[in-house]
Amino acid sequence: MKITTFGLDLAKQVFQLHWVEVETGEVKRRRLKRDQVLAFFAQRSASVVAMEACGSAHYWARKLIGLGHEVRLIAPKFVRPFVTSNKSDAADAQAIWETVQRPGRRFVAVKSEAQQGVLMLHRMREQLVKMRTMQINQLRGLLYEFGATLPQGRHKGMAQVPQALAQLEGTLPAMVLDALREQRARIESLSREIEHIEAQLLAWKKEDEAVKRLMDIPGVGVLTATAAVATTGQASAFRSGREFAAFLGLVPRHSGTGGTVKLLNISKRGDSYLRKLLIHGARAVLTHSKVRSSWLEALSARRTWNTVVVALANKMARTIWALLAHGRTYDRGYAAGLA
Structure with missing residues (x-):
């Protein structure tokens, strides 16, 4: 059975839909008022509904999931290149529909x-x-x-x-x-x-048990732990700790041509608030910790202070992902062994 994919452009009062009927191949567009959205999808069989991860997106995602649909939230920056004509609600809905079908596309986890x-x-x-x-x-x-x-x-x-x-x-x-x-x-x-x-x-x-487990990580306090759990949504949305660190902008930008790739400063993409908390936590660890790991000592000997701070924040982000994704508790010896 083929599943219909919808592109839904969100708004305050008027919503725009774009989809292709799988039986006939007919391209369809429809405008819905706010109180018509759930009624429309309640009458449709289980489908894929794609939306931009913008204001109210998580609210509508939870409502549609409750109706049995699969929801995929897309970062707006990935949708923008597919708006090939003048911007309008119909063009945005079509761009969302085209974006969600691209292979290898990453989606935003729906938050509770x-x-x-x-x-x-x-x-x-x-x-x-x-x-x-x-x-x-x-x-x-x-x-x-x-x-x-x-x-x-x-x-x-x-x-x-x-x-x-x-x-x-x-x-x-x-x-x-x-x-x-x-x-x-x-x-x-x-x-x-x-x-x-x-x-x-x-x-x-x-x-929250996850928050308690995260607070065992050096440099992670109640603000960082609660923000990490709330921002991550579902840790399984990231395939690895490096992807989570990249989501927070704690990995280098790349610039390459002619087969040569150059590493630049950190990308500073994603959630700037959580990135700031992690960097502040890493700075506190470097300033106040009495015992440092061999990895941290070796890195401090050959890199500048700010570089070491960001590297430690990156490692903290990876550790947070590992604890959330695998349900583990923090083990200082295990982390030191990996370092």
Whole structure:
């Protein structure tokens, strides 16, 4: 029995379909409103539905899987080259349909509701951290204009703010002092919100066995572990740890011609947030670890600091994939033997 493949272009209200009827070979296109999508696919036999991995894609993927269809999510950058005419919903749906049938195509793993929820917490925390950093930097700059210098570090700097404001009471107008005190209170409020989100992630960590196993890896804390589990979706979507590291942009870019291939800097593709967490974790291991593996010592002797940090982050990513894909627990001796 031949299976029909659909190309579905997602939108907020109007969805575009493109498919070829396997019995007749007839090319068909159809526009569906939001409330018609599930009703249409409920009447079709089990099919392959391809979509771009964009906003709401995982939601629709879960709904269609529940109806018995196979869903394939494609990174938008792979679809773009197949839009050969002017861009439109119909052209996008046809490009998705053509892309999904290319051999060797990689697909994005469908995330569960819990994984998407954890990623939402990470995105909210990341934005709050950026807002807090902006507020602190502005407060530092404003106080510096009047001769008040704050020590480096968020905790030390904010601890000196009340004293700096007290010294400027006779210099600044009362309304300016009130505004600065309000900004300090705003920073403290942002810190409380960030701590609340971190407490929620810690609570999820206690319920998820995979997160607990990942936190045994040196340099992997609750933020990195929860983000890795939520971002990966299904570890089986990657054939190896190297593919997972490449997905995070922790492998070199290639440039080759005439039979000569040159390795460049890391590609920085994929999820930049998880890549940043891994690099920060690797930097912490190199800075604070008292005992290093022979592999790490040898690499540090012949490579620059940043190169060693990225290499260790790459190894951490491969280890994360191995633990998730094979259900293993971290064994320091086993990892050292591979190194």
